[in-house]
Amino acid sequence: MATWTDFAAQGAEAQADSGLDAAAREEIALLRRIRDGSGDEFAEVIRRHKSRVFSILSRYERDAHLVEDLAQETFLKAWRALKQFDGRAPFEHWLSRIAVHVAIDHIRARRDREVRFSDLGEDAAEWLQNLHPTQNPQPHAAREILDLAMRKLSAEDRLVLTMLEIEEYSVKEICARTGWTSIMTRVRAFRARAKLKVALLELEATATENLTRQRETK
């Protein structure tokens, strides 16, 4: 494994050679200073990357306080593992990968696997009942429906669908962020889509049943 000095020297040289901008080289220098003991400068790293980290984690958790906790955990892990950053890829990619793994661990640890229709808000329930077929769902309602349906999926299935459909990453980008192979990513995406479709159909069926019951009661 390359040492920090190696990384700083080789990484900076490699990036200079590959024509990357001055900002990337400056960031390498900043990380080197932090590694050499200037810990307070890590605040600058946090300041630069916090929006990106929050953006990633917000895709997997809706509760703002939990997102903040997960973001803290991401930066803490990055701090602890800073020696392992070899400078071959941009720091932002390396940090994003940590954030993704924090998100996966969080999804795995969650216990709310049960899909309950009553967990949906009014907008989401109405859209599922298909009262106005041409109407698009409200963003928050769509998120609620997808989150609820994806409770039935594994953490990895949920991750691949979120990356493909929400973040609109290519398969190559997903491989870079997860460490999966291209085939594994494609197979996982295919199976995850099939599982999600079943879960959404079940939700839709429950919504229709509820609507019928309400009409009968009236």
Added chain:
Amino acid sequence: MSDERQKQLWRAARRVPPVQPPEDFCADVLRVIRQDASGTLAARSGTLADQISALLPRLAAAALVIIVAAVVWEIFADGDFVVQLAEATDEWLLPVNWL
């Protein structure tokens, strides 16, 4: 659910704005990092059990050195080391009049 409705869901979900970092987020993370660093230092100093565990290999090495020295003495030195040791024990450690 039709594919078109699923697409509608994804399109809408993409428009949900991400959670914004709070103002004092940097300070909070730095505080956590400092706590983590001080916790690591405390863990390094260790509990009593950890310190004993750290000492045990040294004690074992010291015992091994004494055993090897005794064996070497027994083989190469004049006299019977075990007998001498027994005499010394009788005279100094367990004297008759002491019992």
